Amino acid sequence: MTAHMVAMIYTDDFSWIAEYSANVPKIVAKYGGEYAFTSAGAVTVAEGDLPVPSGVGTFNFPSCDAIMQFLNSEEYQPFIELRNRHSKTQILIFEGRA
16 A cells, blocks of 8 residues: 655755755666655645644655655665754655555
């Protein structure tokens, strides 16, 4: 079953995004993933008490295991460190239909 990942980023400084975006899509693809949608524009929380993120990315992968392999991969670690130096991130993972 297809698995999905939603990443919500909270930052005031997007200077790191160019380096991240130039490298991470190749790593996502290596683990069978694809970017479904990304936005660094205005986000509106329509319901609930969720903090308003600065950006949102949604991804499709073949499985939750593939997502975890991507997140824990050696080649992705430097980009996690880059992202975490400049932002706070929340990541959700779940199975479901596209």
